[in-house]
Amino acid sequence: MDIYNIEAAEILANEAQLLPIGEAAPIYEKLLATFPTAAKYWKQYVEAYMAAKDDEATKQIFSRCLLSCLQINLWRCYINFIRRVNDKRGSEGLEETKKAFDFMLNYVGNDVASGPVWMDYIAFLKSMPVVTPQEESHRMTTVRKVYQKAILVPTNHVEQLWKDYENFENSVSRTLAKGLLSEYQPKFNSAKAVYRERKKYIDDIDWNMLAVPPTGSYKEEQQCMAWKRLLAFEKGNPQRIDATTANRRVTFTYEQCLMYLYHHPDIWYVYGMWHAKNGSMDSAIKIFQRAVKALPDSEVLKYAFAELEESRGAIQPAKTIYESLIAENASMTSLAHIQFIRFLRRTEGIEAARKYFLDARKLPSCTYHVYVAYATMAFCLDKDAKVAQSVFEAGLKRFMHEPGYILEYADFLCRLNDDRNVRALFERALSLLPPEESIEVWKRFAQFEQTYGDLSSMLKVEQRRKEALSRTSEDALSALENTLYDVVSRYSYMDLWPCSTKELDYLSRHEWLAKNMANKGDKSIVLTSATLATVGVGSNTKLLPQSAKVVRPEISRMVIYDPRQMKGPDFSTTSSGYTKEVEEILKMFSPQMTSFITNLPAIEGMTRT
């Protein structure tokens, strides 16, 4: 059901080509509804009507595609059509054709492949019949102007056009020619040099690509990058031409780019912002209007659009966009509510924001985020801790079961330095939350006690956490054991760790291994001698897949500052640790063997039987 299936589209287009236009037309319409910027299909479509000599239909098609498909081949079709229909219309027809050439070159005259069109136009102008010397002079002036424009465009034909222009000026007046040619020579040179450079960027682009929503494919990324390089190149105005012409080229390149990357929101965005930066705010707004029409599902484009409107002071249009964001995403409006409340507060004041919040919170789609955001605004912007706290309390009635909300409320109470209520909140939440949803709350409770508690409250919470979480996790009993890794987390502070990088690597790795071994370990603990033989416990430790619910060592935090790493190990004391006891043994050794045997100190916990 992927309507953007490129192979299917190509097959369809090939089929259409074999059918009479009456049957092919609905196929083309279907194709072009999906690929409105596919110049090649438009061309095929319009050529079918042209072959059928249906001028009215041809015009209709051209009117629908030309401005959205700035592609030379399509436009050459158009000019051929215009020339044909005006062929028999005498001077009026010639005038129409001339206007069509002007129109065409205005839109695609900067294309790297526009050289032949410029040449055709000049040939057409030269072929226009003249009667009076005034007419001839006028034609000459027109031809000169077109040459002078043509040789500024970096195309493959710029050298040929320059030669033609030299001949033209020399044929008009040898004396005038010298001045004019020496004036235009550097401009031509510049265009020629820029063409060589431009061609490299152009060659990277696949001009046959169909516009589909981003797939993330390598080819697509290469194309995006190729377009961005070309755009950067054009924006840099390498030819150092006047700003207007340079900007027209950038606009032309963006429009061409959107034929291929029509579904890429970032292109629309940078295009719009480029206009805004260049001071053409109206153009920017129009681009954004096209963008949100082209990609109606892209929320972020709407936020970008609203932001642009707001930042140019167009509050009402911005508000309209926010309202559409809220209306269109019934299932996911919390973020839109939050951003709209912020917007209202900025543009209409506290009261408007408050009213909106009071309504929005009643909606079933309103999540706890809206309460958090509103309370934060009350606290940070209005400095009203009382309102903030009452919003949090009101939310608690509804979101007691949301660990995320508990954590936000706890953070807020910590900001107020109200540790009594933080503890009460944690206890209240943990008495209600099922263990599998309380992992993060326990973690924060333990962190909280590390800051606000003493040693015993810290250890107590950690022990309670282990007990609570072991009930659901696979690692049951062994999870209850206090590990050295727990000590590391208790005695770390900010980016300071009570161990070396190596030790931390080792401990976290083994914490993880032990968690994954636990299953097996537990079983053996509850084994009785009767069932022992039936349990397969071997060396093939099965590593369980990582589960999101299980507390893991936080590898992400494990960057350590440890200046001691450069220090070599100190081996002077790496003896067995028995030294003192052994000295005592030796004292008692002679003369009797008995004393050696009976007076050896017991290893801790190993009392004689």
Place this chain on the structure above:
Amino acid sequence: MDIYNIEAAEILANEAQLLPIGEAAPIYEKLLATFPTAAKYWKQYVEAYMAAKDDEATKQIFSRCLLSCLQINLWRCYINFIRRVNDKRGSEGLEETKKAFDFMLNYVGNDVASGPVWMDYIAFLKSMPVVTPQEESHRMTTVRKVYQKAILVPTNHVEQLWKDYENFENSVSRTLAKGLLSEYQPKFNSAKAVYRERKKYIDDIDWNMLAVPPTGSYKEEQQCMAWKRLLAFEKGNPQRIDATTANRRVTFTYEQCLMYLYHHPDIWYVYGMWHAKNGSMDSAIKIFQRAVKALPDSEVLKYAFAELEESRGAIQPAKTIYESLIAENASMTSLAHIQFIRFLRRTEGIEAARKYFLDARKLPSCTYHVYVAYATMAFCLDKDAKVAQSVFEAGLKRFMHEPGYILEYADFLCRLNDDRNVRALFERALSLLPPEESIEVWKRFAQFEQTYGDLSSMLKVEQRRKEALSRTSEDALSALENTLYDVVSRYSYMDLWPCSTKELDYLSRHEWLAKNMANKGDKSIVLTSATLATVGVGSNTKLLPQSAKVVRPEISRMVIYDPRQMKGPDFSTTSSGYTKEVEEILKMFSPQMTSFITNLPAIEGMTRT
């Protein structure tokens, strides 16, 4: 210079074996200084003295190694030595030998390989000469007791021992035998079943391994896990024997484990904590004393030790450990200062903590963490915002150049909701910090404005950030461009994103690609036509290696909640976006072609020339 080179050690040990003991002794000493728990080297060493009939030296060696090497082969050497030296000493010698057997079995009688020793002991007892019936009766009682102990130990010889015991009882008294054997039968059965299970764990262990500091190798991890599984098995008391015997086995297993994992701090820790949990606090303390001697570089073991002392109320010993932590790590004392200040506050009160802080902050090794920690204590525990702020201000004089300190101070001021001073702090810091060190500060400044600022202050800070950071980063000019990805970060809230997962993936990927493309893009921007031809710009986009200093999209935060993902795309409006304009064109189309040409609306920014 790795003294824990295992191959070198093996070569050395083999060489020593070929040398006379006088020359070999220093080699053994060197080896055993590095590997004090290597039973195999001790055995080789002591055997060399035994071969040389140097009883005094033999005794010395045994006294140094037996208790730290609970290995059957080494102890069998010992018992053979004892038997030999007591061979000619008559009844006194026999008594000595008997005591040595008791001593040995007390230490290693629970070993899985202790079966033959039990059998030897029984044979020895049986061979003891008796004269009187009382003596014979006494011997019989002794033999019975040993049998009854031996058949409780899960060894390979437990079945043989059971058969021997049956014969023994039957030979003593058929009538008594029945009762005794039926009492011991289930105990023997249990030992037999547990042996089968125990053997599986034992077989996973490499009994030849030398104890080296953790290397992280796969084999080492397998061994650690094998030991931990064996320990968990023993702790589970699968044989359901009395607690004392079960605990002796666990102690024995830990001691054996430490012969091989001597340098693994977590083993020492769980061993000590196991004692503490079992109520033998004195044993726990002794284990920790051995541990910090064995691994003097392990800070975390010292924290664990101090924690144990503190939590049992032994404040003075805990303080001594903290003081040693501070004294021993001259280059890395900040964390120790912080933990000691916390400890003092808990145990001696605010004034003691304050005094210590005032001294510690004067030390050159004191980093900003100590200020942050002390200020946080003042704020969170003493609720004294004034002291906290003055500590932060005092620290600022010294740590103005530390981005980490700036961020902590800014966090603190945010807790106070003092946005005026937060802004002042950011501005002050950013005017001093070089751009390459201000990345995080800029990021937080931008986040701060998202909460405390309005749209224009938000955009202004982001623009300033881009300008400041572009000066040093490779991506210069293009980094200045506002991207859609920036919009995403501005309009996100908590875990809500203004776009779908797919869109976010796309945008972050392209943000990254663009950053890496920038180098090339920039160059073309400053190109003049003269230099154009010389710059190689092709399709081989070189991806720069990721630099830690460059701001990257935060992939880690990119988990998105998006209920809309299930919704199919809406294609109803995916047309070209020109619809309205084209409708106007069509209205003007007939009857004159001219109107079609001249009244076509210009594409934004493309004015006619």
